[in-house]
Amino acid sequence: MSTIGKPPTDRFEDYTSEVYGWAFRLLGRHHDALDVVQEVFLRWNTQCRSAAPDRPRGWLRRVTLNRAIDVRRQRHGQAAIDVTGDEVQIRYEDVAACLDHETLRNDITLALDQLSDVQRSVLVAKTYDEMTFAQIAGELGLALSTVKTHYLRALRTVHDRLQPRWAKETPS
Amino acid sequence: MNCETFESLMADALGDELAPGQHPAFDEHLAACTTCRQEFESLRATAATMHSLPGPQRVTVRREGSRLVLEERSDHQLRLDASHQKPSTAASSPLKILRYAAGLLIAFTGGYGFHAVIMARDAIRTAETIVQADKQDDGETSLQGSIVQAHSRKPKRSDLAKCLIAMSARKR
Ligand SMILES: [Zn+2]
Numbered sequence: 631m632s633t634i635g636k637p638p639t640d641r642f643e644d645y646t647s648e649v650y651g652w653a654f655r656l657l658g659r660h661h662d663a664l665d666v667v668q669e670v671f672l673r674w675n676t677q678c679r680s681a682a683p684d685r686p687r688g689w690l691r692r693v694t695l696n697r698a699i700d701v702r703r704q705r706h707g708q709a710a711i712d713v714t715g716d717e718v719q720i721r722y723e724d725v726a727a728c729l730d731h732e733t734l735r736n737d738i739t740l741a742l743d744q745l746s747d748v749q750r751s752v753l754v755a756k757t758y759d760e761m762t763f764a765q766i767a768g769e770l771g772l773a774l775s776t777v778k779t780h781y782l783r784a785l786r787t788v789h790d791r792l793q794p795r796w797a798k799e800t801p802s
Numbered sequence: 803m804n805c806e807t808f809e810s811l812m813a814d815a816l817g818d819e820l821a822p823g824q825h826p827a828f829d830e831h832l833a834a835c836t837t838c839r840q841e842f843e844s845l846r847a848t849a850a851t852m853h854s855l856p857g858p859q860r861v862t863v864r865r866e867g868s869r870l871v872l873e874e875r876s877d878h879q880l881r882l883d884a885s886h887q888k889p890s891t892a893a894s895s896p897l898k899i900l901r902y903a904a905g906l907l908i909a910f911t912g913g914y915g916f917h918a919v920i921m922a923r924d925a926i927r928t929a930e931t932i933v934q935a936d937k938q939d940d941g942e943t944s945l946q947g948s949i950v951q952a953h954s955r956k957p958k959r960s961d962l963a964k965c966l967i968a969m970s971a972r973k974r
Contacts, residue, residue, distance in 0.1 A: 650858060651857060654857065655855060655858070658856075663858065731856055734851070734854070734855055735855060738851075738852055738855060757849065757852045757853055758852075758853075758857065762819060763813065763817060763819060778814070779813075781813050781817065782812060782813050782816075782845070785848050786845065788848050788852065789844050789845060789847075789848040792851060
C-alpha cells in the first residue's frame with residue numbers, strides 16, 4: 631500500500647511496508663530485508679528521541695537504501711539460492727530466472743552505491759515508488775528542475791555501471 | 803526543437819510525464835537526431851532494466867508490544883509455479899542454466915574475492931548434504947531429470963540442490 635499523498639506521520643508502522651520494499655528490491659531475500667527493517671526501526675527510534683525527521687519518508691528511504699547497500703556489499707556474490715541450515719529456498723519461477731534477478735540486483739545495487747544520497751533517492755522514488763517528479767520535489771524539498779537533473783545524472787551513472795552487462799549479453 | 807530543448811524534456815519523457823502537446827516535436831527530434839536518439843535510448847533501456855527487477859511480495863505489518871512483526875502474506879507464497887513453463891523450457895533449461903552459471907562465474911571472479919567463494923562453498927556443501935540424504939530415499943536421478951523436476955510445481959530439495967551444485971561446478 632502506498633503512502634504517497636498521505637500526510638507524513640511519525641509512526642514507523644506507516645512506512646514499514648515501504649522500508650521492507652526498498653530493502654527487498656536491493657537484497658532479494660525476505661530475511662535480509664527484515665534485518666534491514668529492524669535496523670532502520672532502531673535508528674528511527676534513536677532519531678525520534680531527539681527530533682522526528684521533517685521529511686520522514688525521505689529520511690527512511692535514504693537510510694534504508696544506504697543500509698541495504700552495506701548489507702549487499704557484505705554479502706558479496708553469495709549464491710542466489712537461499713541455503714540456510716538444511717533448507718533450500720527458491721524464490722522465483724525457475725532457477726535461471728532466480729540467478730538472473732540476483733545478478734541484476736547485485737549490479738543495480740552496486741550502481742546505486744555510486745550515486746549521491748539525493749540522486750539515489752530520486753531514482754528509487756521515480757523507478758520503484760512510481761512517484762511523479764513534482765511529488766519527489768515536494769517530499770525531498772527540492773526544486774522540480776533539480777529533481778529532473780538528479781534523475782538524468784543518476785540514470786546515466788547506472789547506465790555506465792550496467793554497460794558491461796549488456797555488452798556481455800549481446801551476441802558478437 | 804533543438805538538442806538543448808530535447809535534453810530539457812528528456813527526464814519528463816523517460817519518466818512518462820511528457821505533456822501530450824510536447825510529444826510531436828519531441829518525437830520528431832528523436833527521429834532526426836542520432837546523438838540525442840542514442841542518449842535517449844540508452845537511458846530508456848537503463849530505466850526499463852531497473853524497472854524489471856522484481857519487488858517484494860506483500861507483507862503484513864503488525865505491532866506486538868514494542869516489536870514490529872512482518873509477515874509474508876500467504877496468498878503470495880513464494881513457490882515454483884509450473885504455469886510459467888512452456889513445453890520447450892525444460893529442454894532449453896540446461897543451456898539457460900549454463901548461461902547464468904557463466905554469468906555467476908564472471909560475478910565471482912570479477913573482484914568479489916575470496917569471501918564470496920567461501921560463502922558459495924558453504925552453500926554447495928549444504929546442497930551436497932541434501933542430495934546425499936535424499937539419495938538414500940529414492941536412488942540417484944540425472945542432472946537433466948533434476949533440472950526438469952526443479953521446474954515442476956513441487957520440486958524436491960535435492961533437485962534444486964543438484965542444480966546448484968551443477969552451477970557451481972561450471973563456475974570452478
Ligand atoms: Zn539532438
